[in-house]
Amino acid sequence: MCCIHYSAPRECLSGLIKSILLDGIEAPCMPRKRVVVDFSSPNIAKEMHVGHLRSTIIGESICRLLEFFKHNVLRINHVGDWGTQFGMLIAHLQDKFPDYTSNTPSISDLQAFYKESKARFDSEEDFKARAYQCVVKLQQGNKDFINAWQAICDVSRKEFQVIYDRLGVTLIERGESFYQERMVTIVEELTKKNLLEEDDGRKIMWSSENPGEDRGVPLTVVKSDGGFTYDTSDMATIRQRIEEEEADWLIYVTDAGQALHFQLIFACAERMGILNRDMIRVDHVGFGVVLGEDGKKFKTRSGDTVKLVMLLDEGLQRSMAKLVEKGRHEQLTPEELKTAQEAVTYGCIKYADLSHNRVSDYVFSFNQMLDDKGNTAVYLLYAYTRIKSIARNCAEHFKTTRDLIASTMITLDHEKEWNLTKVLLRFGDVLIKLSKDFLLNHLCDYTYEIATSFADFYDKCYCIEKNKAGEIIKINHSRILLTEATARVLEKCFYILGLNPVEKM
Ligand SMILES: NC(=[NH2+])NCCC[C@H](N)C(=O)O
Numbered sequence: 001m002c003c004i005h006y007s008a009p010r011e012c013l014s015g016l017i018k019s020i021l022l023d024g025i026e027a028p029c030m031p032r033k034r035v036v037v038d039f040s041s042p043n044i045a046k047e048m049h050v051g052h053l054r055s056t057i058i059g060e061s062i063c064r065l066l067e068f069f070k071h072n073v074l075r076i077n078h079v080g081d082w083g084t085q086f087g088m089l090i091a092h093l094q095d096k097f098p099d100y101t102s103n104t105p106s107i108s109d110l111q112a113f114y115k116e117s118k119a120r121f122d123s124e125e126d127f128k129a130r131a132y133q134c135v136v137k138l139q140q141g142n143k144d145f146i147n148a149w150q151a152i153c154d155v156s157r158k159e160f161q162v163i164y165d166r167l168g169v170t171l172i173e174r175g176e177s178f179y180q181e182r183m184v185t186i187v188e189e190l191t192k193k194n195l196l197e198e199d200d201g202r203k204i205m206w207s208s209e210n211p212g213e214d215r216g217v218p219l220t221v222v223k224s225d226g227g228f229t230y231d232t233s234d235m236a237t238i239r240q241r242i243e244e245e246e247a248d249w250l251i252y253v254t255d256a257g258q259a260l261h262f263q264l265i266f267a268c269a270e271r272m273g274i275l276n277r278d279m280i281r282v283d284h285v286g287f288g289v290v291l292g293e294d295g296k297k298f299k300t301r302s303g304d305t306v307k308l309v310m311l312l313d314e315g316l317q318r319s320m321a322k323l324v325e326k327g328r329h330e331q332l333t334p335e336e337l338k339t340a341q342e343a344v345t346y347g348c349i350k351y352a353d354l355s356h357n358r359v360s361d362y363v364f365s366f367n368q369m370l371d372d373k374g375n376t377a378v379y380l381l382y383a384y385t386r387i388k389s390i391a392r393n394c395a396e397h398f399k400t401t402r403d404l405i406a407s408t409m410i411t412l413d414h415e416k417e418w419n420l421t422k423v424l425l426r427f428g429d430v431l432i433k434l435s436k437d438f439l440l441n442h443l444c445d446y447t448y449e450i451a452t453s454f455a456d457f458y459d460k461c462y463c464i465e466k467n468k469a470g471e472i473i474k475i476n477h478s479r480i481l482l483t484e485a486t487a488r489v490l491e492k493c494f495y496i497l498g499l500n501p502v503e504k505m
Pocket residue numbers: 038040041042043078079080234237252253254
């Protein structure tokens with residue numbers, strides 16, 4: 001279904017529906033690009049919070065979309081694994097787990113460990129001094145300190161991986177530490193090009209040349225203690241991704257609060273001559289804050305940040321309760337029930353996020369996302385199972401083999417058949433728009449429109465006629481094929497949105 005158009009005459013459209021079934025669905029043709037997508041990117045030893053969850057969900061969908069367009073995508077997890085906080089973490093590790101080189105430290109709660117070391121850093125002078133020495137030794141690449149740092153990163157890494165596995169997200173970890181050498185080079189070159197200015201011991205860079213005009217805020221490239229910053233590492237990511245990864249498209253998925261940071265980074269990278277926006281596309285894909293049902297920043301009752309694992313567990317419990325309420329546990333096998341539970345939980349969390357305009361803040365509400373009416377993942381998952389059950393019902397009478405597809409004339413005489421077809425064939429246009437603005441809520445709306453148009457169609461158009469005994473007496477082959485094509489388009493939408501379709505629920 002490459003490059004189709006839905007304004008074609010009806011006969012043509014029925015041919016296009018057939019081609020969905022015979023050739024599968026492909027994205028519209030587009031020049032192939034090498035894209036680096038930087039998403040998720042939590043910070044080691046700090047909590048991975050709902051903001052990172054948003055970045056993870058949105059980033060994964062963007063990658064799936066771009067891969068569907070056959071772009072060559074590199075998925076990067078730019079974890080915060082470098083910086084002065086590691087000094088105090090290492091110093092604390094040395095005290096609490098002196099045998100860390102031979103035994104993996106059993107830090108069950110890294111956030112608590114972080115808090116402890118921070119408290120010591122703020123109150124014990126000796127400790128503070130030692131923490132500073134640890135940073136220096138770490139940055140010099142001292143083996144012992146690198147080992148300690150690795151041990152700490154490993155604890156976080158395992159925690160992050162649990163979340164990624166549960167959500168079906170894949171990415172490659174390449175944290176800030178990876179850029180250490182490259183940051184040194186960036187600073188050397190900026191110095192050579194005379195682009196750095198001294199400011200109170202810091203080295204800063206402005207994004208525009210003209211000192212006369214209002215230049216906004218500058219980047220801090222080197223701190224007064226000689227250390228690098230978040231700005232320095234992002235200048236290095238731009239260059240590394242363009243020069244070493246040969247990317248021609250860079251995407252950064254973070255909260256909207258970092259929009260200015262990326263504007264400055266892109267402008268400074270152009271000024272430095274490592275980025276040419278006529279050749280390379282750069283996007284900062286920003287998103288709003290996650291709010292609780294009380295409209296305030298999403299927190300637990302006690303005011304702590306919500307642990308993601310606990311959030312996912314709560315989702316599992318609640319969706320199981322819903323399934324049981326509907327009596328599904330009596331109809332499904334234990335495996336089917338578990339598959340449904342996971343599809344509902346993770347599907348709902350992702351869909352609730354994606355179906356809101358990403359730029360706005362959004363209210364996290366299990367009640368709303370687990371509702372089976374309206375534009376929710378549950379509604380869509382049920383719609384899909386219904387469609388699949390139609391095919392299952394007549395499986396003995398009618399097999400959708402290639403021969404049958406080829407020999408069946410798909411008639412689109414009924415208004416509802418026609419309407420559904422037009423919706424299905426809009427898929428390519430929806431994707432093209434998405435590749436420009438990454439507003440995945442439009443894909444959600446579109447998916448919902450497929451489900452509702454299908455419900456309208458199914459309501460008015462018999463696919464199967466049964467006699468009083470419940471035996472099938474007549475099958476409308478054309479409509480079954482249209483049903484099957486609907487399932488295929490829905491599956492693609494689900495895939496991009498990260499929903500796992502289930503046959504029974
Ligand atoms: N290249 C980047 N700056 N990627 C995003 C990093 C996000 C950062 N670690 C945070 O928690 O906000």
